[in-house]
Amino acid sequence: xxxxxxxxxxxxxxxxxxxxxxxxxxxxxxxxxxxxxxxxxxxxxxxxxxxxxxxxxxxxxxxxxxxxxxxxxxxxxxxxxxxxxxxxxxxxxxxxxxxxxxxxxxxxxxxxxxxxxxxxxxxxxxxxxxxxxxxxxxxxxxxxxxxxxxxxxxxxxxxxxxxxxxxxx
Amino acid sequence: xxxxxxxxxxxxxxxxxxxxxxxxxxxxxxxxxxxxxxxxxxxxxxxxxxxxxxxxxxxxxxxxxxxxxxxxxxxxxxxxxxxxxxxxxxxxxxxxxxxxxxxxxxxxxxxxxxxxxxxxxxxxxxxxxxxxxxxxxxxxxxxxxxxxxxxxxxxxxxxxxxxxxxxxxxxxxxxxxxxxxxxxxxxxxxxxxxxxxxxxxxxxxxxxxxxxxxxxxxxxxx
Numbered sequence: 001x002x003x004x005x006x007x008x009x010x011x012x013x014x015x016x017x018x019x020x021x022x023x024x025x026x027x028x029x030x031x032x033x034x035x036x037x038x039x040x041x042x043x044x045x046x047x048x049x050x051x052x053x054x055x056x057x058x059x060x061x062x063x064x065x066x067x068x069x070x071x072x073x074x075x076x077x078x079x080x081x082x083x084x085x086x087x088x089x090x091x092x093x094x095x096x097x098x099x100x101x102x103x104x105x106x107x108x109x110x111x112x113x114x115x116x117x118x119x120x121x122x123x124x125x126x127x128x129x130x131x132x133x134x135x136x137x138x139x140x141x142x143x144x145x146x147x148x149x150x151x152x153x154x155x156x157x158x159x160x161x162x163x164x165x166x167x168x169x
Numbered sequence: 170x171x172x173x174x175x176x177x178x179x180x181x182x183x184x185x186x187x188x189x190x191x192x193x194x195x196x197x198x199x200x201x202x203x204x205x206x207x208x209x210x211x212x213x214x215x216x217x218x219x220x221x222x223x224x225x226x227x228x229x230x231x232x233x234x235x236x237x238x239x240x241x242x243x244x245x246x247x248x249x250x251x252x253x254x255x256x257x258x259x260x261x262x263x264x265x266x267x268x269x270x271x272x273x274x275x276x277x278x279x280x281x282x283x284x285x286x287x288x289x290x291x292x293x294x295x296x297x298x299x300x301x302x303x304x305x306x307x308x309x310x311x312x313x314x315x316x317x318x319x320x321x322x323x324x325x326x327x328x329x330x331x332x333x334x335x336x337x338x339x340x341x342x343x344x345x346x347x348x349x350x351x352x353x354x355x356x357x358x359x360x361x362x363x364x365x366x367x368x369x370x371x372x373x374x375x376x377x378x379x380x381x382x383x384x385x386x387x388x389x390x391x
Contacts, residue, residue: 010231017227025220031284032322035223039325042230104217122182123211124218129182144181151180155210 005049013042016062019124023063026120027070029109037073041066063125064135107157115150118143175200183207225276229323232273271356271363274374277323278341279359282332285317292318300329301390303346304368309389312336324348335389338382342390346371355380 017038024034024041044065045052052061108116121132129147133140170193178190179200194201223229297318301308313335321330321343331342350372354365357380364375364383373390377383 009234013230013234014227017230018222021222021226022218022220026218031223032288035226035229035322036325038226039230039233042234046234101213101217104213105220108214108217119214120218123215128185144177147182148177148180151183151210154214158210 008055009042009046009049012045012058012062016059017042020062020066023120023124024066024070026108026116026124027067028074037066037070040069044069059125060127060131060135063121063127067135104154104158107154110157111150111153115146115153118146119150122147172197172200176203179204179207183211224280225273229273229277232269233323233325235269270350270372270374271354271365272358273323274341274343274365274376275356275358275361275363277321278361278376281322282317282341285319285322285330286332289317290319297329297331300331300344300346304344304371304373306344306368306373306390309333309335309386313389321345333386335382335386337385338378340382340386341374341376342386343374343376344371345373348372350374355383 020041021034021038024037025031028034028037041062045062048065052058108119111119118129118132118136121127121135122129127135129143130140133143136143170189172193175190175193175197178185178187183204194204292315297315298308300318313333315331316334316339317330317332319330320326321328323330324343324345326348327346328348329344331344333340333342348371349367350365351367353367356363356365361376361378362380362383363377364387366373366375366387375383375386377386
């Protein structure tokens with residue numbers, strides 16, 4: 001029984017530590033804190049192993065543990081930004097035609113966390129809007145709205161929207 | 170489905186495509202063009218999110234897990250023995266390969282130390298002395314400078330990561346109080362040598378460029 005648990009745990013670590021690290025890094029933006037978060041996430045996963053009843057749910061379970069762990073450690077210091085926050089500051093931050101990976105990362109960092117987080121869960125984690133809603137404790141519709149606004153902001157920052165509209169004229 | 174609804178769904182989840190969206194795409198050139206543009210945008214977004222991951226991350230997670238979990242099991246075993254027999258003596262030896270902690274420490278040094286030195290947060294001499302004393306070790310004396318002292322990112326908890334510049338080279342010392350890293354072992358890996366040594370109240374690891382340097386630091390610590 002213990003060996004099964006150990007080998008399953010090792011498989012989870014090997015399968016998901018990379019993507020969880022990236023998610024953690026985007027949450028805290030510090031490589032050492034991100035690695036600590038990964039360590040704590042898997043430590044808590046091990047402690048709470050009995051609560052994982054379906055192996056297919058392991059991935060979402062780990063993301064939720066990580067998110068909770070990050071909140072436990074840091075959320076008091078970083079208040080949640082509400083949905084109504086204006087994105088104008090973000091969308092004006094783009095530098096025009098040349099928009100490389102570095103600038104995309106900067107634009108992502110500039111996104112309010114409320115918008116960045118569901119985007120990370122969708123693009124990095126591959127979760128559906130409904131799954132993200134469950135993880136964030138909000139509705140599927142609210143997640144869709146946040147994702148739409150996040151992408152619009154990033155497209156405007158990258159000049160994609162401006163070029164598209166210019167092409168229409 | 171109209172263009173507005175199509176675009177709202179496209180921006181919310183570009184991967185999902187309902188039959189209604191497909192039907193709209195077939196009859197709307199402008200939305201089809203937008204959908205094609207979204208594919209390259211999503212690829213760029215995905216690439217931007219894929220930040221570099223530290224080497225051997227999974228190995229480090231598993232190493233720390235092996236250090237933590239057996240210790241907890243051993244304490245539980247000891248407690249049950251004490252309860253059942255009134256005997257408080259037990260022997261514990263870390264499972265897994267004896268080279269594991271040494272190899273992980275070398276990988277950690279090679280991968281993470283350059284960045285750790287860049288982010289140097291200053292050395293607290295009192296905390297440093299306390300960390301050495303806790304393991305019954307001497308702080309290396311004259312001629313050795315401390316370049317870095319903080320919690321070890323690999324071991325976490327109460328562990329300390331110390332980078333020293335000695336006359337005989339740069340060395341790393343990882344202090345792990347109350348942790349068993351297995352029996353004494355000296356391991357050469359890549360271009361480094363590591364010593365893992367259990368002491369009375371924990372363990373420490375030395376990583377250096379040569380076996381001689383490891384030995385010299387060990388002499389300074391004792």
